Amino acid sequence: MHILFEDAHWTDPTSLELFGRVVARIMSLRVLLIVTFRPEFDPPWVGQPHVMAMTINRLTQRDVGVMIDGVVGNKLLPANIRQDIIERTDGIPLFVEEMTNAVLEAESEGAAQRTVTGVPSPALAVPASLHASLMARLDRLGPAKEVAQIGASIGREFSHAVLASVMSEPEVKLSLDRLIQTGLLFRQGVPPHVTYLFKHALVQDAAYGTLLREPRRALHARIAETLENHFPEIAEGRPELLARHCTEAGLIEKAAGLWGKAGQRSLARSALVEAVEQLTRALDQIAALPKTTALRREQIKLQVSLITHLIHVKGYAALETKAAEEQAPLLIEQAEALGEPAQDPLLLFSVLYGLWVANVFAFNGDVIHEIAGRFLALAEQQGATAPLMIGIASWALPWCGQGHRGGASAPRPRTRALRSCPASVAGNAIRPGYGCASIMESIVGSMVTRLSRRRTCGYRSRAQGGTRDRSRGHFDVCAIIYPSWPSPARRLRDCQGAGR
Numbered sequence: 001m002h003i004l005f006e007d008a009h010w011t012d013p014t015s016l017e018l019f020g021r022v023v024a025r026i027m028s029l030r031v032l033l034i035v036t037f038r039p040e041f042d043p044p045w046v047g048q049p050h051v052m053a054m055t056i057n058r059l060t061q062r063d064v065g066v067m068i069d070g071v072v073g074n075k076l077l078p079a080n081i082r083q084d085i086i087e088r089t090d091g092i093p094l095f096v097e098e099m100t101n102a103v104l105e106a107e108s109e110g111a112a113q114r115t116v117t118g119v120p121s122p123a124l125a126v127p128a129s130l131h132a133s134l135m136a137r138l139d140r141l142g143p144a145k146e147v148a149q150i151g152a153s154i155g156r157e158f159s160h161a162v163l164a165s166v167m168s169e170p171e172v173k174l175s176l177d178r179l180i181q182t183g184l185l186f187r188q189g190v191p192p193h194v195t196y197l198f199k200h201a202l203v204q205d206a207a208y209g210t211l212l213r214e215p216r217r218a219l220h221a222r223i224a225e226t227l228e229n230h231f232p233e234i235a236e237g238r239p240e241l242l243a244r245h246c247t248e249a250g251l252i253e254k255a256a257g258l259w260g261k262a263g264q265r266s267l268a269r270s271a272l273v274e275a276v277e278q279l280t281r282a283l284d285q286i287a288a289l290p291k292t293t294a295l296r297r298e299q300i301k302l303q304v305s306l307i308t309h310l311i312h313v314k315g316y317a318a319l320e321t322k323a324a325e326e327q328a329p330l331l332i333e334q335a336e337a338l339g340e341p342a343q344d345p346l347l348l349f350s351v352l353y354g355l356w357v358a359n360v361f362a363f364n365g366d367v368i369h370e371i372a373g374r375f376l377a378l379a380e381q382q383g384a385t386a387p388l389m390i391g392i393a394s395w396a397l398p399w400c401g402q403g404h405r406g407g408a409s410a411p412r413p414r415t416r417a418l419r420s421c422p423a424s425v426a427g428n429a430i431r432p433g434y435g436c437a438s439i440m441e442s443i444v445g446s447m448v449t450r451l452s453r454r455r456t457c458g459y460r461s462r463a464q465g466g467t468r469d470r471s472r473g474h475f476d477v478c479a480i481i482y483p484s485w486p487s488p489a490r491r492l493r494d495c496q497g498a499g500r
Contacts, residue, residue, distance in 0.1 A: 003033045009041035010201065013273035020045050058091030067093065071100040094200060098133045101183060105140055134206035137182065144175035145210070148184065151196060152207035153219050153248075155241070160194040162234075165226045166219075221249035239265060240278060247285070253295070256285040260302050263309070272313045279306045296335045297343065303328045304347065307354055317362040325355040348378065349387045356394050369395065 005019065023045040026033060037043060039055075046053050059067065064086045068077070081103060089095040138145050150166055151158050164172055176196065179185040184207075186197045198204040211219065224245040227235045235242050243258035259282035266275035279302050286299045307328060310321040328351040332342055342348065352375045359367040372395035379387035 001029075001031045003031060005033065005035045008035050008037040008043065012271075014269075014271040016044075017273075023048070023051065026050075059093060059096070060091065061086050064089060064091060064096055067096050068100050071097055072104065075104060077103070092130075094202070095130050095133070098130060098137070102133045102136045105137060105182070130202060131206055131209070134203060135210070137184070138207060138210060141175075141178060141182070143171070144178040145207075147172060147175040148179055148207040149211050150219065151179075151185070152198065152204045153211070153216065154223055156201055156204045157195055157197045160196070161192065162223075162226065162231060163196075165230050166223055217249050220245045221251065224249055224251070240274075243278075243281075247281075252285050253289055256282045256289070257298065259285065260298065260305075263302070263305065267305070267309060272309050276306065276309045276313050279309060293340055296331070296338075296340060300328070300331045300335065300342065300347070303331055304351060307351070311354075315361075316358050322355070322358045322362070325351065325358055329355070345382070346387070349375065349384075349390075352378070353390065353394070360397075 008016070008019075011019065023033065027048075027050045035043070036056075045051055065082075068082060068085060077100075085096065085099050085103065089099050138148060141148065147163070147167070151163060154162060154166070160176075163176075176185065176187075179196075180187055184199055184203050186199060188195045188197060198207075208216075224242055227242055227245070239258045240262035243255050243262055246252075246255035246258060259278050263275045263279035263282060266272070266278060282302050283299065283306065286295055286302070289295060303324065307321065307324045310318065310324055314320050329348060332348050332351065335342065352371055356368060356371045356375070359371065372391060376388065376391035376395060378384075379391045
């Protein structure tokens with residue numbers, strides 16, 4: 001079996017991860033997999049014993065000449081222009097093809113000479129040279145140039161139905177045929193399900209780059225309106241597409257909501273890298289808007305959601321994760337200072353717990369105690385039994401690990417408040433989203449079980465050879481870290497309701 005994967009540098013992160021797993025699994029299969037990509041792309045699978053990397057050099061002058069002959073066919077091409085193409089295209093196949101086509105489309109030998117000499121020499125950046133060639137081809141398209149501009153604004157791939165809804169030109173089909181004839185577009189499918197694809201992303205970029213700022217904004221606004229009104233299935237199924245058009249149209253508040261929706265949808269599909277990018281874009285756009293109550297609530301919701309994504313993508317103690325976790329409680333407290341309490345009274349507890357976890361993984365003992373203290377103070381202020389239970393456990397755990405006996409006994413008076421919280425609702429009291437709750441689940445479940453049965457845990461000092469028991473809170477916590485895991489329990493609000 002032969003598999004060809006072209007232009008891997010354009011692949012989205014989730015597809016690239018899937019492809020990496022395919023590469024790992026074909027080692028024992030009779031499969032030849034060929035992957036092409038640009039030099040700046042760093043493929044994660046290179047270095048495996050069954051993977052061989054090859055650098056494909058630029059075409060020689062002889063090969064360029066053969067390629068020019070294939071494009072020209074039976075047409076005549078003056079020798080001096082042919083030589084100019086060979087020298088200026090620097091052996092890059094796409095550039096050779098586009099430059100030759102641009103010359104063939106010129107009306108005369110003089111126009112062809114101007115087309116070639118108008119392109120910078122190979123010593124300059126190739127993309128700029130290719131852009132000049134593509135611009136020359138687009139300028140000769142006449143009315144078809146506008147169709148190329150609108151298609152490029154929709155995306156590299158677009159459907160005939162969407163294009164026809166955005167445009168009012170009756171001869172759109174003729175313009176599309178002209179673009180296909182010149183080789184700038186490919187047609188896929190049969191009516192009425194026809195789609196069009198730009199030959200290369202650089203062709204799309206060149207067509208899009210010919211639009212001025214204000215017409216471009218107006219065009220994106222028209223595309224967004226068309227998708228919402230006439231193609232609800234696209235608007236609903238691909239919110240990131242609608243968000244992009246709203247962003248380019250300057251509809252920032254609407255775009256922010258759509259980016260947030262796209263992030264949640266990506267999370268549901270386990271496309272976590274894309275989810276992080278989309279939620280970050282939503283938050284960046286909200287930050288630039290005048291704040292309202294609704295926007296502050298949306299910002300808090302997205303910020304908390306971003307934490308969950310970053311934990312899975314970057315890790316608990318990553319700088320990006322910690323920055324997001326530090327920002328979330330600030331946003332919640334700022335809203336509360338303005339008389340806008342969180343709709344979920346347990347939200348701040350979850351955020352503080354996530355911040356506590358990040359610092360546990362980073363071994364920041366002082367910060368752990370400071371966060372646990374905030375957690376406890378907030379739980380006592382609200383008279384919340386279940387958060388108080390978790391706060392005590394989170395406060396005592398690092399003390400037991402560090403061996404500070406005196407400090408670990410400080411939370412003990414508060415444990416009386418926990419006796420009313422049934423063990424049956426203890427366990428994972430922090431809502432799902434911070435995935436290391438299993439340790440705290442064990443601690444909390446065992447704590448409540450022991451407290452509800454009025455048991456105490458003694459510690460016998462064998463090192464001193466004595467028989468005296470020492471009741472130490474930190475040893476009690478240490479002793480209950482390792483029992484069998486309790487069953488997954490209800491959320492914090494369930495424990496809160498049952499324990500009051």
